[in-house]
Amino acid sequence: MASDDQKSSPAKWPFLVTGFILVVFCGIILAIIFVPNRKVWTNDAYVTAHYATIAPRVPGQVVEVLVDDNQSVKAGQVMARLDPRDYETALTRSRAQLAHDEALVLDAEAAVDRQPSMIEESKAEAARIEAQLVYARQNAQRYHNLAQTGAGSAQERQLTDASMREMEANLRSMKARITAAQDEIPILRARHEAALRTLKIDHAVVRQDELNLSYTEIRAPFDGMVGEKTVQSGNYVSPGAALMALVPMDQLWVMANYRELALRHMRPGQHARIHVDAYDMDLDGIVDSIPPASGAAFAPIAPENATGNFTKIVQRLPVKIVVAPNQPLAKLLRMGFSVETTVDTHLENVVDEQRHSANGITAR
Template identity: 40%
Template sequence: MKQHRTAIGLVTTAVVICVVYIGYRLVGGSSVQSTDDAYIRADSVFVSPRLSGQIARVAVEDNQQVKAGQLLAELDDRDLLVAQAAAASSVQAAKAELENLGASIERQSAIIDQATATIRATAASLKFSQANAQRYLNLSNAGAGTQQEQQKAEAELLGWQATRDRDEAIRIAAVKTLSVLKARVDVAKAALAKANAALDQADLNLSYSKITAPQDGMIGQRSVRVGAYVGQGQPLMAVVPVDKAFVIANFRETQLAHMHTRQAVELRVDSFPEHSFKGWIESLAPATGLSFSAIAPDNATGNFTKVVQRIPVKIMFDEHQPDLDRLRVGMSVVASVDVTQER
């Protein structure tokens, strides 16, 4: 009887251990964590014009594959060409003004040299007139010369003195004019730089009339049509890099205890039930999806009900798998992570 009770006790203990182990595996101890709250995503780019204008050409169709830099659409560039021509003319005018000032400076330097030479000639004549006036003064004082000759000599001296003052004034004016011309050179250089900047902007605006693909991908949500007037920044179409698609899987916070980067992931896409895809965890989000909500929850007031939060996990596909090129953004996925295995 005692042995029978011992056997029953051992069996009961084994059953309890099995139940606890199975419950642990089912509740939180499983090595595979799964979620069906997962979708295929990609870093899509909405293409917008940098200028307002009328669409003159649309170079792509819906769902077309494009390469980075490929022409997608083109704005009517006639106004931009006129603006570019006007800017180029302004540059030429500024260059001509600068060249004209350079020639004027050279000419003004020659005028200054001429005025200096005239002053030297006048100085020589003035010196002769001073000596001549002194000579007639001495003769007049000695009674050998006439008063008329003395007055004539003094008048010539005064005339040459006035000529000297006039020539010096002309030289000073020429020097000051040269300073003004040199100052105008700085203004002309600034005007040329401004005209070049305007031409660069006109060239940029003309280049903006051609709207190109920012990356490789597939055209989606194309709303632009020929003849439509579009505004600056208005979305025209999206370029979706389907070859770089990834999965965002929202796991419950209770599933992340042993989850980390580089772990292997099995991905089942609803559109391809016949086989699964392989992937790996690239990163875990720094916060729950609710944390980035426009209206954050306030649990400090009222009744509180605990809700298990979900953390977005980014999963990349392994390369060289069949049907990868058939994946599309938004497809539903069931993601299963084996927390005991790494890629």
């Protein structure tokens, strides 16, 4: 009997192992079914950035190109130069016109300031003539009385009458001159104001010519790396013509196109894992923002679902994920890289994740 029990005991082990495996397998299946996975993943993701197209602001011939493809530049660094001679000539001409019009303004201002004193001088002259006219009238009356009594000659009477009429004419002429001088004051002021307006235009022209001359040096608007350089020395370029592209290498981010169902629990600030295919490495990221609409909504020809037969298509929305700071390997990223992203939607944001980790360490 003992030997029979010893022979049957090893035969139970395969059944026990099989049963254990079945229990574990069923537990895994139930966990997959009933325990939601809050990590959402997509491989429809790419590295992108707001890059700048470098273009001239004035037309001209390129005389020097100071950068090459894939070269790093600093903000304000000269990348290319245009022939400045036409713009130097224009600036010299506008500055000469400015100096000429400044002299005209000073002359007009002096005329306005001089006019009141001239009027006062004319009034003083008129007063002198009027005093002489009083004397001439009295003298003419005296000789007229003498001529009636026979004590004076007719010639003397005629001379005094002529002198009186001359004084009267001089007085009328001087009063007319005073009136004309007074009427000329608003005209002189208008000329002075017009000269000032012309001077403002000259200043604006000089400023624009200075700007145009400065635009012959094409500078980098920010730190970045040069790409897509098409300009060469000797090319004639027009305003807005693309010469090269400048990519800000410290401002790259990931545009991950997630299915709309994956956004149910996604929030800005949540932790993301970025897997870079090119280097087979992982980087930490943070969900920056979720777009207001899907890519199809911004398409030039939006789908019209209200007509015809309708086929439901799951939409994708481009989620912006920024690379977390203090990661030396992030400098290896390049615009256009294919990446895979996984967002942990279990916690609301990175702050909650850090707090959760800190609580776990404290509990230990």
